[in-house]
Amino acid sequence: MSAIPTADCHQPMIELRDVCFSYKDQHVMKDLNFSVKERDFVGIVGSNGAGKTTLLKMLVGLMPPTGGEIRLFGESIRQFRDWERIGYVPQKNALNMLFPATVREVVTSGLFTNKSIFRRLSRDAKAKLDDALQVMRIEDIADKRIGRLSGGQQQRVFLARAMINQPDLLVLDEPTVGIDAETQDGFFELIRHMHQHHNITFLMVSHDIDRLEDYLGKEPRQQNGKIKFFVRHSHDDLDCGETNLQHSIPLVGSVE
Amino acid sequence: MEILFSDFFQRALLGGLLIGLTAPLIGIFLVLRRLSMIGDTLAHVTIAGVALGFLINVYPLVVGLVFAVISSFAIEKLRRAYKGYAELSIAVIMSGGVAVASFLFTLGQGYNTDVTSYLFGSIYTLGRTDLYLVGGVTVVVLAVVVFFYKELFLLTFEEDAAAVSGLPVKLLNMLITVLAALVISTAIKIVGALLVSALLTIPVACSLFLAKSFRMSIVLSVVIAEIAVIVGLIVAGIWNFAPGATIVLLLILMLLLTLVACRGYTV
Numbered sequence: 001m002s003a004i005p006t007a008d009c010h011q012p013m014i015e016l017r018d019v020c021f022s023y024k025d026q027h028v029m030k031d032l033n034f035s036v037k038e039r040d041f042v043g044i045v046g047s048n049g050a051g052k053t054t055l056l057k058m059l060v061g062l063m064p065p066t067g068g069e070i071r072l073f074g075e076s077i078r079q080f081r082d083w084e085r086i087g088y089v090p091q092k093n094a095l096n097m098l099f100p101a102t103v104r105e106v107v108t109s110g111l112f113t114n115k116s117i118f119r120r121l122s123r124d125a126k127a128k129l130d131d132a133l134q135v136m137r138i139e140d141i142a143d144k145r146i147g148r149l150s151g152g153q154q155q156r157v158f159l160a161r162a163m164i165n166q167p168d169l170l171v172l173d174e175p176t177v178g179i180d181a182e183t184q185d186g187f188f189e190l191i192r193h194m195h196q197h198h199n200i201t202f203l204m205v206s207h208d209i210d211r212l213e214d215y216l217g218k219e220p221r222q223q224n225g226k227i228k229f230f231v232r233h234s235h236d237d238l239d240c241g242e243t244n245l246q247h248s249i250p251l252v253g254s255v256e
Numbered sequence: 257m258e259i260l261f262s263d264f265f266q267r268a269l270l271g272g273l274l275i276g277l278t279a280p281l282i283g284i285f286l287v288l289r290r291l292s293m294i295g296d297t298l299a300h301v302t303i304a305g306v307a308l309g310f311l312i313n314v315y316p317l318v319v320g321l322v323f324a325v326i327s328s329f330a331i332e333k334l335r336r337a338y339k340g341y342a343e344l345s346i347a348v349i350m351s352g353g354v355a356v357a358s359f360l361f362t363l364g365q366g367y368n369t370d371v372t373s374y375l376f377g378s379i380y381t382l383g384r385t386d387l388y389l390v391g392g393v394t395v396v397v398l399a400v401v402v403f404f405y406k407e408l409f410l411l412t413f414e415e416d417a418a419a420v421s422g423l424p425v426k427l428l429n430m431l432i433t434v435l436a437a438l439v440i441s442t443a444i445k446i447v448g449a450l451l452v453s454a455l456l457t458i459p460v461a462c463s464l465f466l467a468k469s470f471r472m473s474i475v476l477s478v479v480i481a482e483i484a485v486i487v488g489l490i491v492a493g494i495w496n497f498a499p500g501a502t503i504v505l506l507l508i509l510m511l512l513l514t515l516v517a518c519r520g521y522t523v
């Protein structure tokens with residue numbers, strides 16, 4: 001399958017203009033110009049140390065670029081406030097195994113944003129939580145402590161947390177590391193479904209070139225330094241009619 | 257036995273109960289963010305403030321509190337500069353506090369016994385003013401933890417995630433550190449500067465092994481601290497032991513029992 005070019009029908013969600021980044025003396029990125037439109041699926045590929053994680057961290061506001069400009073949803077990142085529209089799964093969470101939180105508490109924490117300060121959780125929080133737990137097939141371990149889970153199970157918990165707000169944009173840094181092959185297939189099915197039918201835009205770093213090329217085509221849209229960007233736009237408009245994601249459960253294998 | 261019904265013992269019990277609530281409440285956020293050592297540091301800095309208070313004849317506990325709050329800002333600044341090596345910033349401030357304290361000691365030779373009461377605690381000399389101060393701090397701590405429970409949870413669990421969710425991470429960090437300064441500087445009159453961090457950390461250390469959830473670990477650590485304070489004060493009162501030390505030894509006993517019961521495994 002080859003990549004379908006981006007249609008000019010949407011506003012850009014992410015715009016990078018001449019973005020540079022360096023850690024003290026080490027240059028990681030130079031003059032990166034790139035834009036992501038609504039309904040794009042962007043696969044980011046590159047060798048270790050290429051700067052992929054650095055790029056994602058800048059995009060979610062964790063580090064300011066040392067040069068250039070980043071705009072999110074049409075706004076400069078410095079003014080941007082709609083953080084609940086973005087779900088982020090960082091690369092390998094450095095988890096404190098003794099932390100006494102349950103899976104339920106961790107997934108729910110995805111709902112705690114700048115908009116929810118001083119407020120109690122809204123009434124549909126419970127429904128959102130159940131939906132997220134079911135999609136990632138972690139209902140059975142919902143009351144377990146996070147430190148008692150396997151690496152793959154923990155990864156599912158962080159994915160569930162990123163999805164609980166039903167974000168417009170999901171930013172995933174190597175989300176399938178530590179997940180078994182069968183579950184990975186299911187996971188790719190799920191994000192493809194979310195991309196094509198649920199109007200979710202993706203930005204995903206992965207070393208799983210085969211699966212990425214399978215969906216995004218073999219030709220990168222762009223290359224900057226050692227980082228390659230593969231893009232596929234979904235203009236299928238095949239809205240499956242479901243507002244929550246539970247119907248796609250069969251797509252992701254169970255925990256056991 | 258009649259000591260238990262005396263005015264000063266009742267005041268001690270009330271003060272102890274309030275600290276037994278606030279210390280683990282703040283302690284849990286410090287321990288889980290690997291800032292356990294902050295208790296000791298702020299206590300040492302508070303002593304420097306107390307020493308200055310005696311020297312210039314101003315209510316020592318308040319001067320200590322001001323010192324602790326100021327140094328909590330410094331710790332936060334250093335913590336950010338040495339991201340991931342928070343204990344470094346803590347060590348720097350700690351030795352600074354000890355240096356200032358001992359410098360001030362030598363300036364005002366005469367009041368050494370008074371300062372000692374802050375080092376080892378003197379819960380029986382807790383006055384009305386002290387109680388008001390502890391009460392005020394308790395109200396503030398309770399209000400903040402109840403009000404910002406969600407935000408503090410996320411910040412403690414994963415600071416980056418809190419930042420990506422748009423939470424005011426710097427402000428919340430500051431808030432925790434300042435509250436810690438308030439709690440510690442008021443607690444040193446009760447258990448003493450040398451033992452205060454035990455009250456912040458040991459109840460939490462027990463609850464980490466016993467609790468099934470974050471919410472439950474908060475409740476458990478408060479319960480454990482209150483048991484230690486009540487039983488410790490009564491035992492110390494009857495047999496005339498040092499109250500602060502008795503409380504801490506009870507806490508350690510409870511931790512040992514917890515570890516034996518769980519054989520080192522978490523639930």
Ligand SMILES: Nc1ncnc2c1ncn2[C@@H]1O[C@H](COP(=O)(O)OP(=O)(O)OP(=O)(O)O)[C@@H](O)[C@H]1O
Nearest residue numbers: 023026028046047048049050051052053054055091
């Ligand atoms: N905190 C840091 N301080 C200094 N240099 C850093 C820091 N984090 C990353 N780097 C450097 O920046 C470069 C890019 O790192 P980055 O983590 O973005 O790579 P990556 O593409 O995500 O690699 P991987 O595939 O291993 O995850 C690397 O050369 C790394 O040494």
Ligand SMILES: [Mg+2]
Nearest residue numbers: 052053054091
């Ligand atoms: Mg990376």
Ligand SMILES: [Zn+2]
Nearest residue numbers: 007009234235
């Ligand atoms: Zn389109």
Ligand SMILES: [Zn+2]
Nearest residue numbers: 197240242248
């Ligand atoms: Zn669907």
